[in-house]
Amino acid sequence: MISILQTEFIKLKRYNILLSGIFMMLLSVVLTIFTSTANDGSYWDFRYLYEQVIKNNMTLVFPVCITLISGYIMNREYDDNTIKNILTVPISYRELIFSKLIV
DSSP states (O other), X not given: OHHHHHHHHHHHHTSSHHHHHHXXXXXXXXXXXXXXXXXXXXXXXXXXXXXXXXXXXXXXXXXXXXHHHHHHHHHHHHHTTOHHHHHTSSOOHHHHHHHHHHO
């Protein structure tokens, strides 16, 4: 299982999907600033902003990033026709999918 995870990380280095995921996480801060100041115009400090960023990341941005990145990782195997080559190695399909979801 460790070797499967290592190969998945090596494959991810070739694609720019992780950079887009990091960019989406950084955009969450900008989204939080807009939504927190648009609530009622009241005064907020760094602690309030920090709590709102964590709340927005966990409820809005993080699930979307995980879904997009994991879907992209799985879809690349079918688009590049490498799923047939991977399944010839003596690992189960269940282990393959589980390792992709862990990565």
